Amino acid sequence: MTKESPIHPDFSIESERLEFTKRYIDVVISTSLTSKEKYKENMEKAFGDIDWGESSAAYIDILTNSSFFEMSKEELESLTKAKTKPYFARIDFQHEGSGKVEKHYIGKTSLYQRENQEQIIVDWRSPIANLYYEGRIGDVSYEAEGETYEGDLSLKRQYMIEDGLLEEIRDIDLTTTDELLQDSLAKSSSNRLTEIISTIQEEQNRIIRADLNKPIIVQGAAGSGKTTIALHRISYFIYNYKQHFDPRQLMILAPSNLFIDYISEALPELGVERVRQTTFTDYVMTCLEKKLTIVEDHKLIQLIETHDEKVETASWISGFKGSKAFRRILEHYIEEVEQRFYTSKDFYVDKYKLYTAKRFTHLFKEEYTYMPIYRRMDKLKSLLQSYVRSNKKQMVEKVEKFFDERIETALFERSKAGNRKEYVSKALDKKIERVDEIKKAIRTSVNGYMKQFEKKNLHQYFIELFSDPVRLASYSKGELSGRQAEQLCQYTLKYAKKKQYEVEDLAILLYLQSHLFGIDKFHKAKNIVIDEAQDYSYMQLYSLKRALETDMFTLVGDLAQGIHSYRGLQSWEPVYRDIFPRATYTELQKSYRTTIEIMEEANKLLSLLPYDFPKVNPVVRHGDAPSFDEYVDVDELASFIENKVDSGRKEGFQTFAVIGKSMKDCVEISEILQERQPGKVKLLEEQESIPKDQIVVVPSYLSKGLEFDVVIIAAVEESFNRENELDIKLQYVAMTRPLHKLAFIGKKREQFIGQ
Numbered sequence: 171m172t173k174e175s176p177i178h179p180d181f182s183i184e185s186e187r188l189e190f191t192k193r194y195i196d197v198v199i200s201t202s203l204t205s206k207e208k209y210k211e212n213m214e215k216a217f218g219d220i221d222w223g224e225s226s227a228a229y230i231d232i233l234t235n236s237s238f239f240e241m242s243k244e245e246l247e248s249l250t251k252a253k254t255k256p257y258f259a260r261i262d263f264q265h266e267g268s269g270k271v272e273k274h275y276i277g278k279t280s281l282y283q284r285e286n287q288e289q290i291i292v293d294w295r296s297p298i299a300n301l302y303y304e305g306r307i308g309d310v311s312y313e314a315e316g317e318t319y320e321g322d323l324s325l326k327r328q329y330m331i332e333d334g335l336l337e338e339i340r341d342i343d344l345t346t347t348d349e350l351l352q353d354s355l356a357k358s359s360s361n362r363l364t365e366i367i368s369t370i371q372e373e374q375n376r377i378i379r380a381d382l383n384k385p386i387i388v389q390g391a392a393g394s395g396k397t398t399i400a401l402h403r404i405s406y407f408i409y410n411y412k413q414h415f416d417p418r419q420l421m422i423l424a425p426s427n428l429f430i431d432y433i434s435e436a437l438p439e440l441g442v443e444r445v446r447q448t449t450f451t452d453y454v455m456t457c458l459e460k461k462l463t464i465v466e467d468h469k470l471i472q473l474i475e476t477h478d479e480k481v482e483t484a485s486w487i488s489g490f491k492g493s494k495a496f497r498r499i500l501e502h503y504i505e506e507v508e509q510r511f512y513t514s515k516d517f518y519v520d521k522y523k524l525y526t527a528k529r530f531t532h533l534f535k536e537e538y539t540y541m542p543i544y545r546r547m548d549k550l551k552s553l554l555q556s557y558v559r560s561n562k563k564q565m566v567e568k569v570e571k572f573f574d575e576r577i578e579t580a581l582f583e584r585s586k587a588g589n590r591k592e593y594v595s596k597a598l599d600k601k602i603e604r605v606d607e608i609k610k611a612i613r614t615s616v617n618g619y620m621k622q623f624e625k626k627n628l629h630q631y632f633i634e635l636f637s638d639p640v641r642l643a644s645y646s647k648g649e650l651s652g653r654q655a656e657q658l659c660q661y662t663l664k665y666a667k668k669k670q671y672e673v674e675d676l677a678i679l680l681y682l683q684s685h686l687f688g689i690d691k692f693h694k695a696k697n698i699v700i701d702e703a704q705d706y707s708y709m710q711l712y713s714l715k716r717a718l719e720t721d722m723f724t725l726v727g728d729l730a731q732g733i734h735s736y737r738g739l740q741s742w743e744p745v746y747r748d749i750f751p752r753a754t755y756t757e758l759q760k761s762y763r764t765t766i767e768i769m770e771e772a773n774k775l776l777s778l779l780p781y782d783f784p785k786v787n788p789v790v791r792h793g794d795a796p797s798f799d800e801y802v803d804v805d806e807l808a809s810f811i812e813n814k815v816d817s818g819r820k821e822g823f824q825t826f827a828v829i830g831k832s833m834k835d836c837v838e839i840s841e842i843l844q845e846r847q848p849g850k851v852k853l854l855e856e857q858e859s860i861p862k863d864q865i866v867v868v869p870s871y872l873s874k875g876l877e878f879d880v881v882i883i884a885a886v887e888e889s890f891n892r893e894n895e896l897d898i899k900l901q902y903v904a905m906t907r908p909l910h911k912l913a914f915i916g917k918k919r920e921q922f923i924g925q
């Protein structure tokens with residue numbers, strides 16, 4: 171791209187165009203707020219002084235069409251927002267065989283010229299806008315509604331517009347690099363997640379627009395835009411399905427509430443604020459319609475801070491509960507539970523056989539298998555009830571008829587003349603008694619019959635599963651030794667008996683709930699986006715897919731940041747091979763967040779990990795090499811931090827984080843800083859939102875997914891050990907958080923890997 175502005179030959183024409191667009195937006199907004207009758211007046215007021223094109227004469231016609239001004243609240247809001255920057259790019263395209271070059275201005279939202287239905291602004295998500303993101307200049311094509319359109323792309327132009335004023339125009343040709351991207355990356359980190367629509371890169375665009383009817387798995391390097399892409403894909407989805415799809419059918423599963431707070435800032439900009447946002451834990455509780463007591467997960471922290479055998483066992487148990495082997499255990503268990511509902515008892519009302527056991531069991535195990543067990547039972551129960559209802563009259567009449575006939579015969583039979591009266595009166599009594607019996611049987615037989623089947627709740631099934639180590643080991647088909655099965659049962663029951671669960675138990679509970687009782691359809695999303703998906707276990711993903719009855723998942727993650735890998739994924743292979751066989755798998759190795767100098771250092775850590783991804787390739791942007799400072803006492807540590815922040819502020823940076831390996835170190839660091847600068851420092855914990863104007867102190871494992879202009883990795887008692895995979899990942903996560911600057915501060919260099 172060449173920098174031609176401010177005296178780009180088209181600068182004044184483009185300025186006029188911008189002016190026209192802004193005024194048009196004003197008219198549309200004010201008309202929709204007042205009334206359509208006001209339209210003419212508004213138009214004249216806005217355009218009285220300039221020639222605003224061929225359409226000027228036609229506006230009277232459109233007054234008859236009221237739907238032009240009917241806008242939803244959302245449309246109105248996005249148009250209002252668009253006023254300061256209605257579009258960011260233009261493409262000139264000539265459809266093959268057409269003699270006309272079309273100019274398309276691309277922005278965050280679309281705008282039609284009411285008079286002639288021409289587009290003043292094309293939405294970035296529309297099919298033709300794909301040419302801006304994908305198309306080279308020259309022969310190109312795009313797809314819309316299953317058709318391919320060929321043609322010639324003769325211009326790709328970018329606009330810098332600030333506060334509604336055109337500042338610069340840049341034409342993109344084949345040889346130039348993307349300066350707009352460079353400019354955008356050089357910015358400071360407040361509100362960055364929202365600002366990438368104009369600079370979405372080709373590889374990212376392909377993921378955003380990948381087939382919306384297929385699952386997709388993205389292994390993306392730190393800073394490659396996974397979170398951003400996931401959010402834009404949702405926005406793209408909403409745009410494409412807005413007529414038929416309620417945004418609540420979409421769900422984002424984020425790693426923590428802290429993270430939800432971080433991404434939610436981006437959502438309104440993308441028009442996706444009505445999408446459900448939750449964590450896995452909260453979602454499972456919603457599905458179970460129960461508030462569960464979840465034991466606080468200290469395993470990661472303990473793994474970071476201590477190395478005793480107990481923690482190793484607990485982590486092994488977590489890993490096993492999340493594994494494919496555990497899925498097999500659950501499948502066997504459910505099969506066994508199912509068999510308890512087979513019956514050999516026919517269904518009788520009094521002496522009448524209304525339904526055979528064979529047919530009942532057949533329906534249960536063959537015809538109704540698409541339903542969870544207890545729903546099948548509910549359905550069978552209603553089936554029996556309806557049989558009883560339809561036979562009720564007949565059964566009563568049969569008894570009545572039987573006695574009536576006898577009474578009748580007695581009345582006319584001579585031989586019974588002597589004791590006729592007594593006989594008839596007895597028969598009448600008997601008749602009443604039998605009819606009562608039948609009526610009672612009609613009322614009670616279904617419930618009586620159903621009593622043969624067990625009725626337990628989810629918690630009871632969960633306890634039962636872990637109550638018999640021998641059975642558990644046999645279900646595992648050799649994956650669990652007897653000793654391991656005992657350990658697993660003991661460990662789980664210790665909590666479960668107090669009605670407490672660990673995070674790992676949630677996937678199991680969800681699996682059991684969906685197979686035994688089912689999930690209310692109101693809780694089922696149709697399309698699910700999971701960020702930091704590497705921290706999910708096989709079982710979590712599998713049970714989600716089963717419970718939601720869809721495979722429409724977008725999974726984005728980075729195995730190199732898989733700090734929960736004792737229970738999370740070690741590889742994507744089982745995910746796309748087993749759980750989502752229809753999925754497209756893609757890798758992103760380009761990183762947009764940080765500078766070349768920082769990424770080169772981080773890459774050294776990546777090579778210590780057992781993955782064969784290529785090194786992360788940073789977008790060309792230079793900065794300072796990471797620094798290291800040695801301190802003697804805590805006062806010096808604090809001064810170093812303060813100096814880094816002060817000089818960063820002078821350079822215009824806005825967000826600062828001190829990252830420690832563990833919470834213990836972070837508490838210590840934040841206390842020292844607090845003492846010296848009360849109110850200026852915030853120790854970040856799981857449930858909190860990120861303050862904009864304070865120095866954030868955050869442990870490495872909570873910093874995942876976040877970003878800051880300047881990051882200081884500080885060590886007090888802790889060290890990162892290069893022999894330990896978890897430590898490498900934690901330091902890698904911390905090192906990939908900064909946008910611009912990275913500093914290490916420790917008592918000695920050896921506290922950090924590679925320093």
Ligand SMILES: Nc1ncnc2c1ncn2[C@@H]1O[C@H](COP(=O)(O)OP(=O)(O)OP(=O)(O)O)[C@@H](O)[C@H]1O
Nearest residue numbers: 366369370371392393394395396397398762763875
């Ligand atoms: N095409 C782009 N144009 C401008 N900025 C971009 C682009 N892609 C990504 N970025 C910026 O790069 C940074 C990293 O993006 P994001 O947080 O989505 O990455 P990530 O892959 O989720 O990272 P991590 O794995 O470290 O959490 C963000 O500041 C984002 O705005």
